Amino acid sequence: MSQISIFETEKNNNQPLAARMRPRSLDEFVGQKHLVGEGKVLRNLIERDSVSSMIFWGPPGVGKTTLAQIIAASTNAQFINFSAVTSGIKEIKTVMQQADKMTAIGARTIVFVDEIHRFNKAQQDAFLPFVEKGSIVLIGATTENPSFEVNGALLSRCKVFVLHQLEQDDIAELVRNAVRDPRGFGDQDVRIDEDVIMALAAFANGDARTALSTLEMMILNADYTNDPADGHEIINVTTEDFEQCTSRKSLLYDKQGEEHYNLISALHKSMRNSDADAAVYWLARMLESGEDPIYIARRVTRFAAEDVGLADPRALELSVAAFQACHLIGMPECSVHLTEAVVYNALAPKSNAMEVAYMEAARDANASIAEPVPLHIRNAPTRLMKELDYGKGYVYAHDTEDKIADMECLPDNLRGREYYHPGNQGFEPRFKERYESIKKWREEHRNKK
8 A cells, every 4th residue: 555656757767668658647648538538527527626436447558547647646635546466454444544534624535446356355345335425535447347346336336437448549649759758768869660650559459558668678679870970879760670579469460450350350251151270270370469369259259149140049158158268367278268169150050140130120220210119018117107008008928828919019110020031050940930930920810800
């Protein structure tokens, strides 16, 4: 536990470049315009010094701790930093009691917990009563989904701000700033081509810390020459320096980042074409080049519903399990889980009926008049709603002999519209048979009316 200890802003050449270049104000902050752009909610809260308990959720290197630093520098409250690794319940309770005393004299206490997901339930519970009664404002930062990693009672009292992966242009701006700012290399003559900057920005994959750490390594390993005019030292950072410092990921990212999308397209289309060998090869190309396994797992999970669907419902289960394995254990162990999911999806029978169904329904939802929900399928929890005929005519399917009710559930202007068009692969003929029998039943019963 320390007070504002990680937020010192004076230049220290012994610090890593990423630490030296940490933004000191919102004007220096790059990215997250949806939160800290002019007029946005988080910017307003910080500038008015009226922050409430909140959680910053996002991938590494996108500005979570930096935003905490900016709050620390701008607030009139006591600002305390907790380490999720070294702080126990005793330390937490001691600080909470001090915060109680500060509240009694009208002073605020802001507590920042980096990697709050590393706190166990008991540690998180220790904050709860003090957040509830307003003794502290809690700011947590996490790379993990707070829905799973933060206690529900604590989470319900915090506003969650989702920070996005930085764009390539954002990273490039940070790199340029580091080259010309005196806190970085601004007091040296560093010469680096724009192509190299963009290659580095693509390589960083949205992580500012990765970009700045790699830039520092590139500059330290670059050629140092003397200017013949005045003899001052010139640092020439070249494409070769970039390739030497990023040998693994340089296989994956070209200077526009295009190869990243080429490879995931190759994986997706190999699975769609039922080519298991090609699919495993493209998977290995991505993983061995440093691609994030979570990204691949997301795309494989999408494939399972988009290209396999009900032809083999097990594909989605297996893909989600692989996604969870990637999340829980990471590389290199999760490579085999991804391989299993990729091979299963490649060999599974194919159907794109789920995507087609949604796209057709989406077109109608966007193009047609947004008719109100039919009265007979509305809930009627109040007397007034019942008097207005909410729920009138609703038939509970479980009470019928065939477990089907002869009710129209679509709006009048879409009556009879069909979106699901079953295929003939794998299990889908079974769903098709059931789908057709339900349609036939409804037609027969409507004709009897």
